[in-house]
Amino acid sequence: GEDVEQSLFLSVREGDSSVINCTYTDSSSTYLYWYKQEPGAGLQLLTYIFSNMDMKQDQRLTVLLNKKDKHLSLRIADTQTGDSAIYFCAESKNRGSTLGRLYFGRGTQLTVWP
Amino acid sequence: DTGVSQDPRHKITKRGQNVTFRCDPISEHNRLYWYRQTLGQGPEFLTYFQNEAQLEKSRLLSDRFSAERPKGSFSTLEIQRTEQGDSAMYLCASSPPRGAPEAFFGQGTRLTVV
Numbered sequence: 001g002e003d004v005e006q007s008l009f010l011s012v013r014e015g016d017s018s019v020i021n022c023t024y025t026d027s028s029s030t031y032l033y034w035y036k037q038e039p040g041a042g043l044q045l046l047t048y049i050f051s052n053m054d055m056k057q058d059q060r061l062t063v064l065l066n067k068k069d070k071h072l073s074l075r076i077a078d079t080q081t082g083d084s085a086i087y088f089c090a091e092s093k094n095r096g097s098t099l100g101r102l103y104f105g106r107g108t109q110l111t112v113w114p
Numbered sequence: 115d116t117g118v119s120q121d122p123r124h125k126i127t128k129r130g131q132n133v134t135f136r137c138d139p140i141s142e143h144n145r146l147y148w149y150r151q152t153l154g155q156g157p158e159f160l161t162y163f164q165n166e167a168q169l170e171k172s173r174l175l176s177d178r179f180s181a182e183r184p185k186g187s188f189s190t191l192e193i194q195r196t197e198q199g200d201s202a203m204y205l206c207a208s209s210p211p212r213g214a215p216e217a218f219f220g221q222g223t224r225l226t227v228v
Contacts, residue, residue, distance in 0.1 A: 100215035104156030
């Protein structure tokens with residue numbers, strides 16, 4: 001939705017790093033998430049970060065959070081063709097919202113070329 | 115536990131018919147969410163259950179939509195008098211009662227209204 005913005009497309013070569021960016025508007029957001037969606041499938045939770053952290057690393061995935069600029073990024077190291085999918089950024093808000101309700105961006109289509 | 119399960123995976127129906135979808139959350143997850151996703155968009159929140167209580171409904175959920183979670187386990191989403199605009203992917207997610215609000219999604223039900 002309009003609370004979370006992402007660029008729509010990203011293309012990279014196999015073996016390169018991918019960086020997917022996201023901006024959000026609500027400074028009260030408590031958790032920020034990255035989900036992956038393959039064609040015709042549901043959403044797979046990749047990772048999440050609590051708003052008082054600025055970085056989280058999990059194997060090939062690195063999440064960076066700049067709370068001042070309300071900017072979140074997902075870096076995928078050594079990108080593989082199997083990483084081709086749509087990546088969604090999502091936030092959960094602390095105030096004025098249902099616990100755990102997620103607000104999603106439109107998604108970034110990542111295409112990995114061999 | 116195999117994760118969140120949704121049934122059916124696909125449903126084609128004629129305009130004006132009623133349809134019902136089922137969601138089985140992960141065991142012991144007391145929080146359950148329904149989302150709708152249309153082509154090129156991120157999921158949008160429809161409704162939320164904590165145990166058997168429906169605590170929030172989005173304005174997207176018109177009078178033709180009803181959701182239940184009678185025993186606090188599985189949930190159903192019914193759409194009455196379907197319209198072509200109801201064609202979408204309907205996603206169910208569940209979250210555990212404590213800790214970080216990680217939402218795990220099912221594979222979704224793809225509804226096509228013809």
